[in-house]
Amino acid sequence: MTVPAPASAAATPAAKARFEGVSKCFGSGPDAVQALDPLTLDLAENAFLCLVGPSGCGKSTLLNLLAGFDVPTTGRVLMDGRPVTGPDPKRGVVFQQGALFTWMNVTENVAFGPRATGKSAAEATRVAARYIEMVGLGGFAKRYPYELSGGMQQRVGIARALANDPEILLMDEPFAALDAQTRELLQEEIKRIWQETRKTVLWITHSIEEALFLATEVVVMSARPGRIKARFQPQFAMSKDSGVVTSAEFVRMKAEIFGLLREEALTAQQQEAAR
Amino acid sequence: MSASATTTGAVTSAKGRAQRARWLNLGSFLALLAIWFVLTTPLFGQPLIKPLFLPSPASVGETFMTLLKNGYQGKSLLFHIGISLFRFGLAFVLSLLVAVPLGLWMGMNESVKAVLDPPIEITRPMPKLALLPLLIIWFGIGEVSKILIIVLALFPILSISAMQAVRGVGARKIQAALALGASRTTIFRRVIFPASLPGIFTSIRVSIGLGVTMLVGAELIATTSGIAFMAMSASDFLLTNVVIVGVLIMALIGYVLDLLARAVENRVVHWGGKEG
Numbered sequence: 204m205t206v207p208a209p210a211s212a213a214a215t216p217a218a219k220a221r222f223e224g225v226s227k228c229f230g231s232g233p234d235a236v237q238a239l240d241p242l243t244l245d246l247a248e249n250a251f252l253c254l255v256g257p258s259g260c261g262k263s264t265l266l267n268l269l270a271g272f273d274v275p276t277t278g279r280v281l282m283d284g285r286p287v288t289g290p291d292p293k294r295g296v297v298f299q300q301g302a303l304f305t306w307m308n309v310t311e312n313v314a315f316g317p318r319a320t321g322k323s324a325a326e327a328t329r330v331a332a333r334y335i336e337m338v339g340l341g342g343f344a345k346r347y348p349y350e351l352s353g354g355m356q357q358r359v360g361i362a363r364a365l366a367n368d369p370e371i372l373l374m375d376e377p378f379a380a381l382d383a384q385t386r387e388l389l390q391e392e393i394k395r396i397w398q399e400t401r402k403t404v405l406w407i408t409h410s411i412e413e414a415l416f417l418a419t420e421v422v423v424m425s426a427r428p429g430r431i432k433a434r435f436q437p438q439f440a441m442s443k444d445s446g447v448v449t450s451a452e453f454v455r456m457k458a459e460i461f462g463l464l465r466e467e468a469l470t471a472q473q474q475e476a477a478r
Numbered sequence: 479m480s481a482s483a484t485t486t487g488a489v490t491s492a493k494g495r496a497q498r499a500r501w502l503n504l505g506s507f508l509a510l511l512a513i514w515f516v517l518t519t520p521l522f523g524q525p526l527i528k529p530l531f532l533p534s535p536a537s538v539g540e541t542f543m544t545l546l547k548n549g550y551q552g553k554s555l556l557f558h559i560g561i562s563l564f565r566f567g568l569a570f571v572l573s574l575l576v577a578v579p580l581g582l583w584m585g586m587n588e589s590v591k592a593v594l595d596p597p598i599e600i601t602r603p604m605p606k607l608a609l610l611p612l613l614i615i616w617f618g619i620g621e622v623s624k625i626l627i628i629v630l631a632l633f634p635i636l637s638i639s640a641m642q643a644v645r646g647v648g649a650r651k652i653q654a655a656l657a658l659g660a661s662r663t664t665i666f667r668r669v670i671f672p673a674s675l676p677g678i679f680t681s682i683r684v685s686i687g688l689g690v691t692m693l694v695g696a697e698l699i700a701t702t703s704g705i706a707f708m709a710m711s712a713s714d715f716l717l718t719n720v721v722i723v724g725v726l727i728m729a730l731i732g733y734v735l736d737l738l739a740r741a742v743e744n745r746v747v748h749w750g751g752k753e754g
Binding site: 270271272289290291292294295296298301302303304305306307315316319320347348349363364367373 | 648650651653654655656657658659660661664668669672673675747748749
């Protein structure tokens with residue numbers, strides 16, 4: 204197993220979660236698709252790790268494995284040194300869209316987790332109110348998801364995941380379906396929330412800017428089967444200035460990652476065409 | 479009709495369009511009534527259609543009042559309506575209480591589905607009314623065979639729809655609930671069941687239409703009460719007025735039941751098919 208990455212993938216004592224020689228193969232026989240080549244990756248405590256890569260590179264597969272929705276074909280997925288055996292409220296998940304409970308209003312959606320993990324109805328509602336306030340939906344507690352814009356729906360999804368006070372947040376392209384302006388606003392908001400809570404985050408995105416703006420660590424993945432191609436440690440996550448995106452360092456890193464992703468996107472396209 | 483007045487100006491707003499549609503509905507209804515009136519009223523000596531085949535609206539109205547006062551074959555009109563509604567209601571509630579939970583269970587559990595699928599799928603295409611003679615041999619001509627035939631017709635629709643509704647629940651919603659720490663029971667009660675309700679309600683509305691049809695079919699055969707019986711036996715005596723009163727009452731029953739189901743649906747499934 205080789206990991207041709209600039210930074211080392213060695214386990215550090217502070218690893219909150221760890222993919223250890225993890226690979227994933229979907230299907231069997233001649234139709235089998237190798238989604239992930241064996242890879243090892245650490246998610247450090249309090250880190251904000253962004254996975255970027257071409258479509259089908261296995262980013263979401265990695266996230267689903269850590270969420271406990273799926274099991275690896277080989278290797279192990281660990282959290283705090285213990286194998287992940289299934290979904291756990293210690294790992295909150297935010298999806299791209301379509302995961303809200305449409306029949307529940309905002310408060311009921313956000314209170315679902317606290318309620319499911321044993322809090323009283325009153326306590327769950329109180330917790331929900333706090334997180335609804337945190338994501339800026341104070342005036343919309345009684346609204347239903349279909350009465351909200353796409354951006355507001357994602358805020359509900361984030362509040363819902365936060366309401367269980369998870370140790371790790373897993374976000375699968377949470378802003379991909381939003382328009383550019385809404386996305387930028389929400390990026391700033393998620394940055395503020397992360398700076399406040401310092402949750403460990405695994406974030407999947409197609410947007411290089413989003414990754415550089417938010418992440419303490421950016422992992423670039425190769426086309427299928429997914430491998431780690433490069434790692435970056437941008438320094439913009441703690442910044443409170445939204446102008447960082449125009450800094451020379453930001454622009455340089457963006458160009459570099461763009462170059463890397465372009466190669467992989469071309470490979471991915473050829474794979475598509477060959478099928 | 480009066481609706482034509484609104485078509486002269488461009489109707490742009492949604493409210494305006496809805497209002498226009500309502501006027502057209504009313505206009506079309508009144509036009510049908512007018513055609514009936516013109517065809518059956520002796521405007522130039524003879525009516526275009528003889529009363530034996532199609533009596534005039536006014537005489538049907540009179541017959542309705544007479545039936546209301548004197549009843550039909552020794553039983554009041556309300557009794558005939560009541561017994562029909564009772565048969566339909568009991569059969570509908572029974573089907574709902576058995577078929578929907580069973581369908582939900584089939585949706586949740588592959589083994590249950592594997593066991594129950596063959597009997598349901600094999601009998602599904604069979605016209606259930608064909609079983610009525612057999613049911614009459616087994617259970618006699620009383621209420622049991624009538625109610626059972628309706629249940630048999632509604633059962634596959636309600637159970638299969640409930641099963642499909644469960645299987646159509648978005649995987650992400652279930653994953654989200656799992657990641658939030660929900661137990662299997664909580665997921666069923668608070669995610670899968672409510673997410674299935676739109677599909678279940680669609681099948682409820684379909685089964686109301688079918689249930690009324692089956693009711694009429696059952697009442698046409700071997701019975702002495704019910705609104706369809708009234709129409710059928712009146713037909714034997716060429717009492718066209720009574721037949722038409724019966725047909726209109728059955729139509730009204732079907733219409734009102736559908737309105738009722740829709741009202742309940744709009745209350746319970748307020749989110750409808752809307753995604754969020």
